[in-house]
Amino acid sequence: MIVESWNPYRSDDLVATAPAASRDDVTRAAQAARTAQAEWMSIGPTARGAALRRIGDRLEQEAGALAGLMVREVAKPVAEAKGEMARAIGIVHYAAQQVLDPYGETYPNDAEGYLLTQRRPRGLAGLITPWNFPIAIPLWKAAPALATGNGVLLKPSPEALGCATELVRILAAELPEGLVALLPGGAETGSAVVSAADAVSFTGSCAVGRTVISAAAGRGVPVQAEMGGMNPAIVLADADIERAAADLAYAVTGYGGQKCTATRRVLCERAVYDDVVAALRERLAGAVAGDPADPATVVPPLINAAATERARAVVDEAVAAGATPVYRGEGGVALLTGVPARAVLAREELFGPVVQVAAVDSLDEAVATANDTEYGLTAGVYGRAVDACLRVAERLDAGMIKINAPTTGVGLHTPFGGSKASSYGPREQGKTARDLYTQIHTITLGTP
């Protein structure tokens, strides 16, 4: 099988191509990475941190070109592509200093001697990644995996092959040969990576995530999966409506809604429902659609024709089921109200610039409706009274809750992950990332 990635904006532009890695290729790459991993551990934490810092410097030098490649390969609007590069550099620099963090604890011991713990690398981290953050997601897995002493097998999305190839080239330039392996391919290669790894980190859809979780658990290796969301934002009656509408419009339409953290549902206290719908409608109508290389563009074409067709079909189905299309605009941007519970749009994540808005009559109803989904990635609350916002926030069943801030985006040094079907296993990012990539060993030291 040949993997190809195509420019979503210029359909005749083939961006990258490579043969898919077979099961044997994955086995060979894993053997080489195991040998390199022993060397990587032997050089010590200071040298590992220095290598990571040099990777950050290389990313900085090539940031413009890599942002341009993201624009071309996954149609990421240029401002967001530059933002992703800044984040990628931040991720690597953060990981570079983590190599010197304490990696164990001491415990009181009733007998003479000591009780110690020590974190050790798992060995090989198998990383399976989506296309929508083609540099940052592979890196926010690879950087902590490397910082804690592991080798890496990366199976990127076929749609982001070019970005992954460039990223692995930059990593490889500063790391022992074979420590990071690029394994292009689809489901079969992904499944081979799960079979070869000592820890698995997956980001993508819920359906694929569940397959990966079962396969890893079946082998008895730890697994983390970050999946979809049906992220709600609640607008309380005292909120600054214009401010909230500006945030919401961006969280709905930014990168065409192709973010796991995009706002999918807005729940308004009835007193402000009409004002929120009007303000949001106006903002959505201002979201520029088109060429991702144009700095004004917010809504680029979706990743491929199938995604575009699904987005259109799901909105049509909701309207046929009785929803009101308050706004449908360029690039598939849509605002719907009265979406019936039986509509696909009410239940399933739609990876596009589409939002549904509903009124609620109490805070209890707002919380119950927000939580009435199998997902729980992010959730937002808008309001001026901070105590009311906090009371709502602490009842929302989402991994990441934002008060007066868009559901999208979270600091690279904070734990990242969701509740319910959105996530599985330990959190990514920050200090918690090492919970997947290391194992704790307890050592009892008696008197000789």
Ligand code: NAD
């Ligand atoms: P996807 O699930 O189709 O693919 C993800 C990865 O899994 C790709 O590399 C794919 O080739 C691979 N894969 C497919 N079948 C496999 C199998 N059987 N075994 C192993 N690997 C397999 O997702 P996508 O379309 O690339 O990305 C969009 C999805 O990702 C959305 O649902 C979005 O919400 C989610 N996402 C979640 C987060 C998060 O952090 N929660 C972040 C970004 C994207």
